[in-house]
Amino acid sequence: MNLRAAFVAAPLLVLGYGVLRILDGLDGSRGPGPAWTLGHLSFLAALALFIPILLRMRRTAGAGGLTTAATVVSLVGVAALVAQFTVDIVGGFLSADHAELSRFFAEVKGLPVVPLAIYDVGPYLFYLGQIVLIGQLAAQRRVKGWTVALYVAYLVTPAISKDLIPVSAILLLAAFLPISAAIARTPTPAPAPART
Known part of the structure; x- marks a missing residue:
């Protein structure tokens, strides 16, 4: 998958998670079951796509100290979320019902x-690092300021209600499209020549 496709696929996978989460709760409880497992797998797939996205945003924003630190912080957040969603999936397989x-x-x-x-802390690092990276892109005028606002709206919407995760995913997609366009306009640095 090319990187521009990842900027579309990651939000769509988050959207899939949000829709499956709603479907899972229609019986009054969430998990265990197919919707629980598929939803969590969808979010894990999104997280896998975020890794190259973060690395490319860092490269586009300039590999300075702030962008490098923000990328590392966000990748630590990815690891925390992978751990959390893996625990959820394992719990779903080991449990016969919601009480278990x-x-x-x-x-x-x-x-x-x-x-x-x-x-409580680890997952939020994922989002914090991204805000800094997108803020850097906006500060460099590679993307408009409203791109940052869309990303913040993506973060805030699930805090209102987790049932709004699908709406949040659409906001993420709207934020990611101009970022992927900015990255496409930025030439990839040529590798340093090998020393002989």
């Missing part, structure tokens, strides 16, 4: 450092 899944989560969250690393 809830007990599984209580046991996981009772482990030292786990809540901090993969629930």
Whole structure:
């Protein structure tokens, strides 16, 4: 998959997660079951696409100290989210019903450092790093300021209600399209010549 396609596919996979999450909750509880598993797999696939997206945003914004730090912070957030969604998938496979899944989560969250690393702090690093990277692109006038506003709206919308994740994903897509266009306009630096 080329990088421009990843800027479209990642938000669409987040959209898939949001829709499956809503479908999963129609019976009054979420997980375990096919919608739970497929939704989480969809989000994991999106996270895999975010890795090259983050690296290319860093390269386009300039590989300085701030953009490098923001990229590292965001990649740490990716790792935290991968851990969280993997725990969710494993819990879904090991649990016969929602009550059992809830007990599984209580046991996981009772482990030292786990809540901090993969629930309370770690995942937010993913979004924080991206705000800095997109802010850098806007500061360099590679994208318009409203691109940052769209990204912030993408972050805020699920805080209102997680059922708005599909709307949030559309906002992410709207933010990513001008970023991918800006990246396409930016020439890729040539590799340094090999020393002989």
